[in-house]
Amino acid sequence: MKIPAQAPGTRPAVRDIPRRWPLAGALLLLLPGPAFADSVTDWNAFADTVIAGAGAPPQQFRVIAMTQIAVHDALNSIERRYQTYTVVGAASHRASPDAAVARAAADVLRAAIPSQIPAIDAYYAASIAGLPACPAAAPGCVNQGIAAGAAAATAILQRRQLDGSATPHLPYTLAPAAGVYQPTLPTPPPPAPFPQFGNWGNLLPFAVNNNRQFAAGPAPEFNLKSRSYADEYNEVKAMGSFAVRNALPDSRESQTARYFPAGGANINAIARAVVAGKSLDRWQHARLFAMLNMAAVDAVITTFHTKYRYNFWRPYTAIRWADDGNPRTQSDPNWTSYVTTPPYPDYPCGLPSIVGAGAQVLRSYFGTDRLPYTLAAGGINRTYMRLSDTESDAVDARVYGGMHFRFGCEVGIVQSRRVGKWVHLTQLRSRHPW
Numbered sequence: 001m002k003i004p005a006q007a008p009g010t011r012p013a014v015r016d017i018p019r020r021w022p023l024a025g026a027l028l029l030l031l032p033g034p035a036f037a038d039s040v041t042d043w044n045a046f047a048d049t050v051i052a053g054a055g056a057p058p059q060q061f062r063v064i065a066m067t068q069i070a071v072h073d074a075l076n077s078i079e080r081r082y083q084t085y086t087v088v089g090a091a092s093h094r095a096s097p098d099a100a101v102a103r104a105a106a107d108v109l110r111a112a113i114p115s116q117i118p119a120i121d122a123y124y125a126a127s128i129a130g131l132p133a134c135p136a137a138a139p140g141c142v143n144q145g146i147a148a149g150a151a152a153a154t155a156i157l158q159r160r161q162l163d164g165s166a167t168p169h170l171p172y173t174l175a176p177a178a179g180v181y182q183p184t185l186p187t188p189p190p191p192a193p194f195p196q197f198g199n200w201g202n203l204l205p206f207a208v209n210n211n212r213q214f215a216a217g218p219a220p221e222f223n224l225k226s227r228s229y230a231d232e233y234n235e236v237k238a239m240g241s242f243a244v245r246n247a248l249p250d251s252r253e254s255q256t257a258r259y260f261p262a263g264g265a266n267i268n269a270i271a272r273a274v275v276a277g278k279s280l281d282r283w284q285h286a287r288l289f290a291m292l293n294m295a296a297v298d299a300v301i302t303t304f305h306t307k308y309r310y311n312f313w314r315p316y317t318a319i320r321w322a323d324d325g326n327p328r329t330q331s332d333p334n335w336t337s338y339v340t341t342p343p344y345p346d347y348p349c350g351l352p353s354i355v356g357a358g359a360q361v362l363r364s365y366f367g368t369d370r371l372p373y374t375l376a377a378g379g380i381n382r383t384y385m386r387l388s389d390t391e392s393d394a395v396d397a398r399v400y401g402g403m404h405f406r407f408g409c410e411v412g413i414v415q416s417r418r419v420g421k422w423v424h425l426t427q428l429r430s431r432h433p434w
Contacts (some may be wrong), residue, residue, distance in 0.1 A: 039098040039127070040071055040285040041272055043105040046123050048268060050109060050116040058200050058300045061354070062165055063112040064268065065206055065293035066156045070104035072286040072428060074152035078145070081283045082428045085290065086155035088148075094138035096145030097282055102127040103149025111157055163204035170198030174311055178324050179224050181345035184316040188343060195343045201305025206294040207423045211305035214418040216348055216411045218310060230328035232405040236315045237335065240402025245338035253400040255380050257338050260397035262378025265351050267296055267358030270390070273373035274362055287428045292361045295423040299357035299416035303348055306415075312347040315402055337402025348412035349404045355394040356413035359387040360420025 047064055054063040073084040077091040078100060091100070106124040110117050134141035172195050176182050187194045201211050208214065221229040238244065245254045263269065271292055275285065318324065319335040342350070363369050374383040384390045391413050398404035 037276065037280070038282045038285060039101040040075075040282045040289065041275070043071065043101055043127075044068065044268055044289055045272060047105065047109060048266065050113055050119055053113040053116045056196070057350070057354070058197055058297075058304070059165065059168070061293060061296045061300060062160075062163075062203070063108070065290070065297045066112065066160055067105050067108040068286065068290040068293050069206075070108045070149070070153040070156045071101050072152075072290040073155065074100040074104040074145075074149040075283050075286050077148050077152060079283070080431055082287050082430055085428065086152065086159055088152050088155050091148035091151070092141075092144045094141050094144060095148050096131060096134070096141045098131055099128060099142045099145025100149040100152070101282065101286075103146045104152045105149075107150055107153035108157060111153075160204070164199065164202055168197050168200050169193040170308075172198060178321060179222065179313055179318075181311045181313045182317050183343065184314055184341045186340065195345070197304050197344055198308050201301055201303075201308055203297075203301050205298045205301050207427050208298045208302070208419060211301050213302070214415055214422070215302050215306045215309075216415045219312075219347060219407050219411065221405065221407045222310070222312065224324045225326050227328065228407075230326050232407055233315070233318060233324075233326075233329045236399050236402060236405055237319050237332070239400050240315060240338055242336045242338045242402065245400065245402070253396070254338070256393055256397050257401035258378050259380045259382060260351060260355075260377070260394055261339055261401065262380070264375060264377040264380070264382065264397075265355050265394055266375075266377070267292060267354055269375055270373060271358065271362060273375050274366075274371045276373075288361070288365055291365070291423050291427055292358050294427060295357040295361045295416075295420045296354050298423065299353045299419045300350060302415060302419060303350055303353040303412060304344070306348055307345040310347055311345050312408070314341050314346045315405060316341045339401035339403055341403045346404055347408035348415060349395075349398050349409040350412070351398060352391065352394045352409045352412035353416040355391055356416035357420040357423075359391055360417040361424050363387055364421060364424035 047067055051060045051064060054060045069085045072082070073086050073088050075097055076082055076084050077088045078093060078095045078097055102124055106120055109120050113120070128142065131142055172183070174180050181195070183194050188196070205211065220226060221232055223229060239253060245257060248254050268289070271289065275288070280288070316337055319331060320333050322331055362371060369386050369388050371387055372383065372385045374381065395406060395409040395413060398409045399406050
């Protein structure tokens with residue numbers, strides 16, 4: 001079921017999307033926010049503070065996925081509760097799990113984000129220095145844990161070495177035409193290519209079989225003369241306009257448009273908020289965060305494959321276009337989006353794809369959509385009672401930001417939920433299913 005286009009000034013119902021570590025102590029105080037439940041969530045939170053050094057969001061999720069897989073596999077080389085993603089040998093059962101987590105995460109982050117090595121080294125040193133002394137029955141436990149973490153990090157780094165990430169972009173040569181994506185202002189400064197991530201859809205997936213397994217087909221709204229396209233056009237024109245939203249900065253619509261790109265869609269932060277107080281142990285957290293980020297990467301791969309298959313134009317271009325052949329649309333050559341339009345095609349939307357994939361992993365893991373959490377982003381604090389509400393607002397964010405048509409964002413949620421279900425079904429299964 002598709003969410004009906006909303007009349008200008010109205011807000012769609014939030015559930016209309018188908019279910020569908022003297023120095024050591026000081027450094028530990030630098031942990032982003034409060035210390036979380038364990039070393040797994042602490043390192044996940046730390047990664048958020050350095051991950052921008054990996055590049056744009058598609059590149060960031062690849063690095064976090066590798067980091068969380070290394071953490072998961074390191075723990076499971078010490079005690080094999082779940083199937084590992086990579087082939088890792090058995091570590092001593094006396095090895096320190098926290099040392100293993102720290103070394104696994106640090107090694108992947110060092111390799112992937114060399115610009116952040118000083119910060120990573122400092123946090124790693126703090127983590128290791130803060131560990132308790134090994135008991136008499138387990139001498140050398142810290143060094144054994146470090147070795148386990150290093151081995152797991154090496155395994156995932158080697159596996160992903162030739163995954164296609166070294167060449168994320170491709171030249172874009174399609175000529176301007178009605179319905180055809182064209183670069184939008186402002187363009188990234190040289191030498192950044194524009195548009196971007198034309199080759200990301202060909203990245204080696206982490207879990208799905210290929211980039212087409214859950215890819216969406218063409219949308220009815222590709223028919224520019226249809227009423228459904230005109231409804232989508234007129235909604236984003238009215239609701240995502242810079243002039244309209246900037247005049248009402250404190251409205252829910254304007255705050256929604258800013259909240260998600262400011263970090264409200266950070267699926268790792270959402271997951272940390274969801275698991276707080278749920279008494280999961282390190283192994284459980286590691287499995288959940290590894291699946292979460294594998295799903296996010298594979299959803300992005302699927303999304304970029306689809307984007308550059310259809311190359312559908314953005315509202316920025318569509319609304320400025322002189323005549324799209326639809327009598328129900330009226331062009332505006334001065335129209336601009338409230339939030340800067342990202343440099344790649346419209347359909348399907350990336351942010352809802354990430355939210356949809358991550359939310360579905362959480363939903364499948366806990367067996368419920370009702371997973372309340374509170375998260376602040378961009379100076380805006382929000383509480384959600386259901387993950388589907390988050391998904392719905394992620395769709396709204398892109399329409400109210402003026403960057404996307406609603407139908408592409410809805411498709412992003414649906415497509416990526418399927419990716420999330422697949423990852424949860426097929427990856428890191430319990431070795432003792434009873």
